[in-house]
Amino acid sequence: MDHSTVRVSVSPEPSVAEPVPGIVLIFSGDQPRCAPIPLDRGSVVVGRGGVGGVPLMDDSLMSRRHARIAYDGGAWTVEDLGSTNGTSVNGEPIRGEVRRDAIQVVGAGTSVFLALSDIRSFARGGVRVEKESVLGPRLQLIYDTIIRAAAAGDSLLVTGESGTGKELAARAYHEAGPQARGPFVAVNCAAIPEGLAERLLFGARRGAYSGATHDTDGYVQAAHGGTLFLDEVAELDAAVQAKLLRTIDTRQVLELGAVAPRPVQIRICAATHDLRARVAQGRFRDDLYYRIGRPEVRLPPLRERTEEIPWLLAQCAKAVGAAAQSGSPTIHHSMIIACAMRRWPGNLREFVGEARRAVTRALDEGRRTVEAKDLDPLAGVGLSPEALEPHARPTASDVRPARAGQAPPEDEIAEALRLERGNVSRAAIRLGVHRNRIRRWLEKNGVDRSHFAEGSDLSDND
Numbered sequence: 225m226d227h228s229t230v231r232v233s234v235s236p237e238p239s240v241a242e243p244v245p246g247i248v249l250i251f252s253g254d255q256p257r258c259a260p261i262p263l264d265r266g267s268v269v270v271g272r273g274g275v276g277g278v279p280l281m282d283d284s285l286m287s288r289r290h291a292r293i294a295y296d297g298g299a300w301t302v303e304d305l306g307s308t309n310g311t312s313v314n315g316e317p318i319r320g321e322v323r324r325d326a327i328q329v330v331g332a333g334t335s336v337f338l339a340l341s342d343i344r345s346f347a348r349g350g351v352r353v354e355k356e357s358v359l360g361p362r363l364q365l366i367y368d369t370i371i372r373a374a375a376a377g378d379s380l381l382v383t384g385e386s387g388t389g390k391e392l393a394a395r396a397y398h399e400a401g402p403q404a405r406g407p408f409v410a411v412n413c414a415a416i417p418e419g420l421a422e423r424l425l426f427g428a429r430r431g432a433y434s435g436a437t438h439d440t441d442g443y444v445q446a447a448h449g450g451t452l453f454l455d456e457v458a459e460l461d462a463a464v465q466a467k468l469l470r471t472i473d474t475r476q477v478l479e480l481g482a483v484a485p486r487p488v489q490i491r492i493c494a495a496t497h498d499l500r501a502r503v504a505q506g507r508f509r510d511d512l513y514y515r516i517g518r519p520e521v522r523l524p525p526l527r528e529r530t531e532e533i534p535w536l537l538a539q540c541a542k543a544v545g546a547a548a549q550s551g552s553p554t555i556h557h558s559m560i561i562a563c564a565m566r567r568w569p570g571n572l573r574e575f576v577g578e579a580r581r582a583v584t585r586a587l588d589e590g591r592r593t594v595e596a597k598d599l600d601p602l603a604g605v606g607l608s609p610e611a612l613e614p615h616a617r618p619t620a621s622d623v624r625p626a627r628a629g630q631a632p633p634e635d636e637i638a639e640a641l642r643l644e645r646g647n648v649s650r651a652a653i654r655l656g657v658h659r660n661r662i663r664r665w666l667e668k669n670g671v672d673r674s675h676f677a678e679g680s681d682l683s684d685n686d
């Protein structure tokens with residue numbers, strides 16, 4: 225598959241102030257695509273030879289005039305124009321015409337389209353694939369800010385739901401700045417055992433505490449000349465926040481038990497779900513927030529980046545195929561539609577894990593094409609409730625908003641693990657906490673998550 229940048233043939237005009245309704249071709253033939261197509265006076269016809277000037281890769285399956293997609297400013301209408309091979313809306317084959325307020329995906333031949341009330345954010349171009357990152361047009365705009373911050377020597381705050389790619393964004397920040405040749409030190413502040421944060425971050429001199437037999441560097445010293453990535457920064461306690469602020473302000477670090485500070489040169493990239501809320505609650509120092517909270521980039525959840533799904537699938541197919549030494553299998557359009565029709569509360573982390581499993585299943589069964597049936601029925605959250613077993617997956621109302629650092633009651637953790645059959649990431653999503661909280665609870669209580677498993681898949685995708 226071609227993993228290079230795909231340029232968009234027809235772009236909405238970026239300077240237009242009004243929303244530009246349109247469709248986005250995200251897949252055709254067996255290839256991921258990303259081509260926004262504005263509606264022409266409210267509608268567009270998909271057919272052999274392309275749509276709105278964008279060629280399709282499945283002419284043999286397309287009728288000359290296959291389907292019309294229209295939007296009247298309030299609702300979408302999809303009409304099958306008597307095509308030979310049919311049209312689907314949200315995965316369901318249609319007859320004649322359907323009208324809906326919102327449409328997730330339209331399928332015609334092997335081509336898959338998103339129907340969006342505004343496609344201006346696609347003006348930037350196609351999807352870019354860089355190393356292990358898939359960057360849709362909306363993410364590319366965010367990465368522009370990241371790169372500007374790195375070049376200007378600013379710190380960076382990355383916010384977003386769990387699994388949206390905050391650590392990858394931090395690495396991009398590191399690599400785009402003058403500190404790129406220095407170390408990238410990632411610290412998960414939520415995983416630091418209680419009472420050890422100061423020592424682990426800032427280091428300690430021999431004799432600073434019982435058992436300190438020699439001088440030890442902390443993460444700050446380890447990141448000297450590079451980037452210190454503080455994931456879950458909101459978890460740092462007040463004393464450590466104060467010391468971090470002093471370190472940034474003075475560019476010197478005072479190790480535990482030292483009398484004189486040592487100079488240190490670091491760039492800080494922090495990540496959290498929502499730091500402003502913590503500041504407003506008085507749980508995070510506002511002066512530290514001003515130092516590390518600007519600029520802030522918010523990574524959108526996967527549900528706002530559906531156009532990346534075919535590219536992520538292609539990337540997983542390539543990686544799994546290479547690991548199995550069997551070459552990259554192709555992706556069937558039914559798989560694209562099935563994935564686009566589900567919700568992924570664990571975002572890219574959850575999706576990538578499930579996509580890899582689906583590719584593996586196809587290869588294990590000796591097939592070279594990954595189809596919708598390869599996706600675990602319990603993967604993600606189905607949009608139709610009847611597709612779910614009761615309690616099998618959290619629905620939107622089951623998923624709590626982030627708890628801003630509060631520990632959930634013990635019985636709730638156990639119950640969430642039971643409902644999620646030992647899957648830590650899913651239990652964390654259900655509770656609105658970071659998964660490390662669940663891991664720490666398991667450790668503290670000496671319980672193995674398999675205790676909750678009942679023979680199900682325990683994988684946490686990380």
Ligand SMILES: Nc1ncnc2c1ncn2[C@@H]1O[C@H](COP(=O)(O)OP(=O)(O)OP(=O)(O)O)[C@@H](O)[C@H]1O
Binds near residue numbers: 393
């Ligand atoms: N743009 C992307 N392209 C491809 N894979 C991605 C992308 N963003 C994230 N991933 C994958 O998703 C997983 C989660 O990414 P990452 O650890 O960066 O998320 P995070 O937001 O830091 O998660 P958390 O908040 O839970 O710490 C990783 O396996 C990563 O490789």
